[in-house]
Amino acid sequence: MHVQDKYFAYVFCIYLYVLFVGVFGSPSTSTTSESKSCIIRNAVITCNYIPAAIPVGTRTVSLINILEQTLSKGLFSTYNWRQITKLEISASRDLLDEHNTVEVFDSLCFFGLNKLEVLRIQLEDTHTIASDSFIGVENLKRLDLSGCRRLNLENVLNAIDNSNVVSNLQYLNLAFLDSYHDGITLDERFFKVIADKKVRELDISSTQIQFLNITAFILNCAHLKHLNVSNVRISEFEGDWKPQKLCTNLKSIDASNAVFPSKVFPVERFIERNENLLIIFDWMKSMLFIQNVNSLSLAGIFPKKSSISIYNITVYVLGANIFKLGVLHLGNNNFNRVDLKLTIPGCTFKKVYLSGCNIHYLHPDAISSFILLSDIDLSRNKLNSMMAEDFNLFEKMFKNLSYLSTVSLASNGLTRLPKYIFAYNLRLEFIDISDNQITEFSCDVNHLTHLRTVDVRRNRIQVIDAATFDTFDKLNVHLLLQGNSIQCSKCNSLAFIKWLKNSASITTYNLGLQCENEDSKKIFITDNTINEIQEICNRPKVIIAICCASVLALISVVAILFQIQRCQRQRKYQREMEDRIALIREGADENKFVVFLSYSSNDDDFVNKYVFNQLNENLQQKIGKDSNLVCEGDKHFQIGRPIPEQMSKFLRKSSVVVILLTDHYIQSVHCRNEFDYAILLEKPIVLMVKDEIDTEMMNGQMLDLYEHRTRILFTKENDNYIPKTSWENVCASIIELVNN
Template sequence: MISDKKVKVLDISSTQIRYINMTSFLNHCHNLEFINISRVRVDSFKTDINTMQSCENLKTVDASYTILPSNIVPFHGNSETIYKNANIPININWLNSVNFPKNIRYLNMSGVIPKWISYSFDNFTAEVFGASKLKLEVINIGSNNFGRMDLTLLMPRCPFSKVDLSGCDIRYLNPDAISSFKLLSDIDLSRNKLNSMMAEDFNLFENLFTKLFNLRTIRLASNGLTRLPKYIFAYNLRLEFIDISDNQITEFSCEVNHLTHLRTVDVRRNRIQVIDAATFDTFDNVQILLLGNPIQCSKCDSLDSINWLKNTASSTTNNPDLPLQCENKDSEKVYITDKTINEIQEICNRPKVIIVICCTAFLALVLVVAILFKIRRCQRQRKYQREMEDRIALIREGADESKFVVFLSYSSNDDDFVNKYVYNQLNENLQQKVGKDSNLVCEGDKHFQIGRPIPEQMSRFLRKSSVVVILLTDHFIQSVHCRNEFDHAILLEKPSVLMVKDEIDIEMMNGQMLDLYEHRTRILFMRENDEYIPKTSWENICTSIMIELVEN
């Protein structure tokens, strides 16, 4: 029926299916573009991956709150499944061999895990290959029970632009679980328990969104948060909407001055008593939603906040949620007027002596902190120098875990340039830096074992090298082996240094290569009298490489 009538939209939500032959369905769904099976109960099904065809036009699937057969998801009984201490490769290219629908752009799998079942991950890594073949942009897996997600998801070229993880009871979310979503613009983590993660590892929580440079919307509502780390949005320069409503936040203290695209900050129904007016007043056309907060006007430190509220609320017509009342010293709700501001000013003028004492103590504290900071900085410098010397000593003695300091990656078309201007100079200067007269630069043609598979040798010697130096040319970008070396170096999280000698067609670069090219400093060669010379000295180049050894 689906095939004969060329059905494009199929809605069978809220029904019960005793039995479904998935192979037959998939073999007759060529015209289907939208399917809604939300709240469907499936008792049993049959599928044969060897004979099924693909719903090649299917773009939207709503399978929210679908009840799967009991042999897959039990109907009763509490259970928690924990996946831990494992590294699992997942090859999405396998889906092509079974004609799995691969043109889906929207997938809603929210609520498919019953409330009495939960899945957690502990020190778990999944390496996903072939994600670039997917067209999935929006994925909703909210209202499922995931608990702890100490998960590292390596998924290069992931196409996700919006991910919904709301209502999943997440108590811990490793930033590496979402760091591969480079195109992500909208993430919803509302109605979880991320305050537990902030209590467990504050720094990790602060770095939750560090690698998501394209984020425009972040939702953290209803997570029990009592505060936000100062630099939690430091790298999300494209942010437009921040939702931290329905938490326990007492002040909005995170740094947002650099967010030039910010349009709305939702802090409704928190416990904010004093607003940091200096922060909010730096923005133009920013809607700040404050309804449901116990704004105070009973202390001197609320003067700037109340002043800002009075001036902004009276002139901003597109912001209906700004409260025009506050609680005075008698816990009474009063309108914010000039009289209110005068009363607060009187409170500020009373304890001048105390203020002077506090200021003196504060200055003394600042001085002590500055001295301690200076001492700490010196200690760090000494520690850094010791680590550098220890690492060099390990390399000199042959006890370092990496056999080579540098893995030199380049196209075979650039052999003459490398042999004449790079390899010997780099190796000799590294030898002088380390104090060891041995080969410290790995080069494929010199070190790969003859007769072995290239990917195996590439992986082996990348792991034996500490830093990857890439001679970036058009030949390199166009070479499949070179791109594989680059992608594998990224996958292994090897520090990479680019070396550039001529103009490059950046339009041929993939996303990660372009990001490295645009955001990291490079070794540049200039041409003089038909000869190439680096713009900086080889000593500086080798020093930078040694620094990468210590920092990574």
């Protein structure tokens, strides 16, 4: 080797040594001014100062507890700094308390970071960013200023409001911004800058918003995909919620725990008891700008101290069919009682979260319009109160949700589940009823062929019957059982304990299960446990005769009680029929007519020949009243009056609506109006059918009645129509529906 080459190698080694010591220092993690250090961990360099150079290939640098109070131009000027794509600047709590971190980002301070894509600044002391600080970082895509509590929004806007600065910005995080002062103002300029930069994700969570211009947001939201306004507190806003403009790309809004002015959510309207209230809400006119939003979180938006109780309110939502909202979070709102009939034609909800809402009562009609719903979370409520109030209604909770795959009723204080609560949910895969007071698994799941997991952890289950665990085996269901009071002290638990010990799906997911033996001690379930229970079962059986006699006596008592109950039911039915007939005889306005006969004028001949007189005469004979008991439009509508007015008037005066359902009826506008108004008035409807009908022309409600309700049918014999049942039976059935 030449002397010159040796000299060069010697100098190069010294250079590497100096560079290593100068850049990385010792492996200490100290942050004092006397000890500058850098640590490499998982391809991330963490330093407590700004090194002059960094190793080749470095992509991520984290600067923690740097003591410079002003970052000026030239600190990131060496070649290797140009290769980094992510830079984080933060400080520990002790340095923040001493106000000994970066306060000012000076002009061109980031100049040289040509490839930087992510910049995260979390410094409470920072109060100034120069208007040209971000020049030179044209590839920046994510700017995170969360935690800059002293930084003014106007200062941030001045730094990015330039067409040549951060032109590729996609994500902007301003959480906690200026929270040490009076808060921020989101005016037209702010949203114009967001629009000009084509920001896709905006996070302004945990801020105090002194003023919000709603119109400016809606007019400049075209590029936004995700908006986070959780935990904000909005003092005042102005503008129109209803400009006919879409936030075309907006997919998610997180407004959880946000505090809005009272005029946005007037809670006082719902706190008081409201009854028989009809609300029609046009979504297109009020919320068009969120048409494409898929996920909306309004969790915890109502004041914590407000208990919202809704009594007998009907809400009809228009225009929902054009919206794409699939995920709705409403958890942690104190709804208490939701006695609500909510009708949303075309509803697109697929996941609804109502966890932690303190719900004591939830009417099934409040969620029955969510026909596409796959997930519903009702955990951490108090639905045990509804079970006690109306068990049968609770059993119908999920009746209309045929696409439901996941349901959570955890932590509701439930002592049992209705047997048929999941009767209509054939796609159900996951049931969570953990953290309740359930003592037995009583609901029927035999038909749920897609069911994979049932979570009953932390309940009070002692034994599961053989039919149930046979069903679990057949369906290959994973049953989660930890935290239950499983018993192994009685013979009736033998089959259950054997199943727990030997079922593959159980042993995999319930390792370490324990049961309580005859000595009230908790023991692990093993083969020895099974032997002990078998010994209990093998003990001599005593007093067999007494037991048999007891059983026979019990059977006799049950038979007697059954007969008594049957007689009582018959007497009750007779009394109810007499009461209804008496009510009709009194001729109150709402019962002036027993039947409102609805049919198409094209079927006049059939009605006059086969229906009207026969029906009216049999009703008169059944009730004992000579007056006309069947209302017919052509006979009773006043001449010259508006048809809708007359229809409404006589529908209200009629107890039951009988419809001659034909293709002519389905195609008639007036007939459909009569049908729809009868549905609105919740009148009992009886269908009468004489010929084949094209069911494809029916609307949903008419088709539902046609397919699921018994009908009056006619058969044709020798060109004459004859009812398949007697008119006496028809009239009796109609009277049963009066005021039912």
